[in-house]
Amino acid sequence: MTDTQRNVILLGAPGAGKGTQAARIAVGYALPHISTGEMLRAAVAEGTEMGLAAQRSMEAGELVPDEVVIGVVRDRLALPDAEKGFLLDGFPRTIEQAERLDAMLAGAGRAVTRVILIDVPEDELVERLAGRRLCKGCGKGYHVLFDPPQNDGVCDVCGDELYQRSDDNEATVHNRLDVYRAQTEPLVGYYEARRVLKTAHGGGKMPDEVFAQVEQLLEGD
Numbered sequence: 001m002t003d004t005q006r007n008v009i010l011l012g013a014p015g016a017g018k019g020t021q022a023a024r025i026a027v028g029y030a031l032p033h034i035s036t037g038e039m040l041r042a043a044v045a046e047g048t049e050m051g052l053a054a055q056r057s058m059e060a061g062e063l064v065p066d067e068v069v070i071g072v073v074r075d076r077l078a079l080p081d082a083e084k085g086f087l088l089d090g091f092p093r094t095i096e097q098a099e100r101l102d103a104m105l106a107g108a109g110r111a112v113t114r115v116i117l118i119d120v121p122e123d124e125l126v127e128r129l130a131g132r133r134l135c136k137g138c139g140k141g142y143h144v145l146f147d148p149p150q151n152d153g154v155c156d157v158c159g160d161e162l163y164q165r166s167d168d169n170e171a172t173v174h175n176r177l178d179v180y181r182a183q184t185e186p187l188v189g190y191y192e193a194r195r196v197l198k199t200a201h202g203g204g205k206m207p208d209e210v211f212a213q214v215e216q217l218l219e220g221d
């Protein structure tokens with residue numbers, strides 16, 4: 001492992017802004033942005049065997065089985081662009097996934113170098129998820145109240161149509177938050193114990209303000 005390698009994980013509840021921050025970090029630090037949610041949604045859209053197996057869990061707001069997701073990440077981390085560093089968004093989500101990732105990296109003499117937790121109060125998460133919209137073409141995210149496009153339902157960047165994720169409806173959102181608390185939040189302690197966790201405060205903050213914190217947390221010891 002080189003000293004300069006950045007093997008970064010973004011941790012946070014659904015709606016905390018992981019995707020938004022990940023896009024900025026990926027550009028700012030030239031890291032491949034690896035989102036398991038995006039890879040799984042692509043598999044669903046393509047109708048692959050894995051996509052079909054994952055679809056039901058995703059629509060219910062449940063986690064896709066560890067074995068499936070770990071396989072996806074292992075294959076992705078084996079690609080050349082991830083050799084010198086990566087940014088994981090939405091993985092790991094269970095202690096099992098975290099342990100398997102550590103083992104995978106250790107096998108290559110590598111380790112997770114930084115975990116950034118984006119902390120946002122729960123009532124704000126619900127509001128953010130309910131108003132979230134995404135571009136079908138380029139994937140850019142919007143919010144109907146806090147970050148609307150110039151023309152209703154149309155992407156400012158590529159002009160394609162905006163859509164709402166099928167798991168961003170209110171009933172599924174509550175389940176996703178329960179799943180986060182039960183299965184993913186224990187990772188905070190896991191990474192605290194390994195002294196790699198830093199917290200960015202996202203409550204009531206604009207993406208730029210959160211990114212300024214994230215930059216400091218990535219630069220600091």
Ligand code: AMP
Pocket residue numbers: 014036037038040057058059061062063064065066069089090091092093094097167176
């Ligand atoms: P996301 O886009 O990160 O919110 O992920 C959307 C959905 O994909 C989640 O609600 C899960 O059903 C599934 N998913 C994404 N990442 C993982 C993961 N690391 N482990 C299990 N399921 C995942």
